Structures are given as C-alpha cells and as structure tokens.
Amino acid sequence: xxxxxxxxxxxxxxxxxxxxxxxxxxxxxxxxxxxxxxxxxxxxxxxxxxxxxxxxxxxxxxxxxxxxxxxxxxxxxxxxxxxxxxxxxxxxxxxxxxxxxxxxxxxxxxxxxxxxxxxxxxxxxxxxxxxxxxxxxxxxxxxxxxxxxxxxxxxxxxxxxxxxxxxxxxxxxxxxxxxxxxxxxxxxxxxxxxxxxxxxxxxxxxxxxxxxxxxxxxxxxxxxxxxxxxxxxxxxxxxxxxxxx
Numbered sequence: 001x002x003x004x005x006x007x008x009x010x011x012x013x014x015x016x017x018x019x020x021x022x023x024x025x026x027x028x029x030x031x032x033x034x035x036x037x038x039x040x041x042x043x044x045x046x047x048x049x050x051x052x053x054x055x056x057x058x059x060x061x062x063x064x065x066x067x068x069x070x071x072x073x074x075x076x077x078x079x080x081x082x083x084x085x086x087x088x089x090x091x092x093x094x095x096x097x098x099x100x101x102x103x104x105x106x107x108x109x110x111x112x113x114x115x116x117x118x119x120x121x122x123x124x125x126x127x128x129x130x131x132x133x134x135x136x137x138x139x140x141x142x143x144x145x146x147x148x149x150x151x152x153x154x155x156x157x158x159x160x161x162x163x164x165x166x167x168x169x170x171x172x173x174x175x176x177x178x179x180x181x182x183x184x185x186x187x188x189x190x191x192x193x194x195x196x197x198x199x200x201x202x203x204x205x206x207x208x209x210x211x212x213x214x215x216x217x218x219x220x221x222x223x224x225x226x227x228x229x230x231x232x233x234x235x236x237x238x239x240x241x242x243x244x245x
Contacts, residue, residue: 011036012111017047021076025069028091031099037111038099040080048080049107050099056088059115063090063100072101115140117148126153127188127215134188134215136208137196152192176225180232184218187235190242210238 013030017040020027027038031050038050056062064087072079072091083089084103091099102110109115117140119130128135128150140148191211198204217231 010111012039013037014039014041014046016041017076017080020050021073024073024076024091025093028069028093028098037107039107039111046107047104048083049102049104049110050091051102051107051110053090053097053100055110056100056102059110061088061106063088063097066090066092066097068095069093069098109140122148127192134212136211137192152196153189173225173228176228176232177221180223180228180235181218183232183235183239184214187214187239188212188218190239194242214238 011034013027013036015027015038020038020040027050030036031038031052035052035054037052037055039046040048040050053063065082067079067089069091072089079089079101083101088106089101090097091101115138117130117135121131123129123132135150137150137152140150188211191207191214195204195207195211198207214235217235223231
C-alpha cells in the first residue's frame, strides 16, 4: 500500500522496496523536484529512505559514494546494504545527484529534522562523548532510530571557583596542568549551557565552537608553563563573563 503524509511542508511517501527499485528513476526525480522523502518499507515496516541531498547536508552528513540509477537498480540489495554499513549512498542520473539512499536510522532522523549522532562508543559522565568527541547539547537520532537528548551539565559556576591559586616558580608543572584542565572543564560546561540557552542559530554555533575549543585545551600537553598559566587565567575570565551575562 502506498501512503503519502505531509508534515511541516514536507511530503513523505511510504513505498515497498520492490516498487522503489522498479521505479527508482521516477522516485529519485520526485525527491529532487519536491524535496520530499520516500520511506522504503520491507513488509510494511520502514527500512530506509530516499532523501534530498540538501536535507542531508543540513544535518552535517554527506554521501560516502555515488552510483547511477541503472547500477543502483540492478544491485538494489547491495546498495541498500552499503547505506546501512558504509553510510549514505548518492544516486545520480547523467551524473546529476538527485537523491540519497539512507538507512532507517538516518531516514527516521531526517523525517524528524534531527541530526544523526553516529558512534561506536558513547560516554555519559557529566559530558557526552561520542567516540571521544564532545557532543553539543540537543536532540539527536541515535542507533536503532532512538532519540538521544543531550543536556548541558546543571552545575552552576560560583564565585568560589574563580579563586585560582597563584602559580610561582616552585609550582610543579603537573599542578599547573591540572589547574588548566579543571578550568577548561568548567569553561566547556559553561559554554554548553550557553549553547543550550542560545536564542539564535548564530549564538548557539558560537557557543558550541568555544565549548569545543575549551574541551581541546584540557588535553593539550604541548603548552609550556607560562602558556598553561595564561590559558587558565583566560578561561576563568570567560567563565566569569558568562556567569555575569
């Protein structure tokens, strides 16, 4: 059974896999012209989709490979498997990218206009780390189509945290590094809260970039003593400014 659903100005078609394969060129053209989404079903259960390339780009994803409509139709099962294991597969006609074939997790995320968070290992210990990379606050589609909601740490900065012990000639490098690391950790958390509270896309992106910068500083072992001391002072000033704003 074919079903059309319109949500937030986007038309979503639910079609059986065999029908999509047989009329692949037609469905690719429809996706390109309408920016709609074709949800591919197996036995009535959603199992992937054809999505506009522009929609994929907006979520930070890209097609990992491309193939023409004839090859994709002839090797439909293989191409679908690649979309699930390797990533989005671009589908072209006369070398023009018309649609992208994605797996069900990605299709589900895109129909909900959610970014996809791909990871092998997720750590949730105050901060969310996907394969060691800091994840910005927000809602994401994760494995198996589930929704993962990342929130900033609730801990608020207090004036007590502004007291940085003086660093003198006798202060061990390890102590200086630990002071920098702890301050960078608090700065990253503060910027996560700023990103979560941002009211414009520009403000959110700026806070996210500063959050990532602060997070990288905490693991930077290349700095000298003076550089670490300066980074600690600067980060604390940023924390104080965020608290006062």
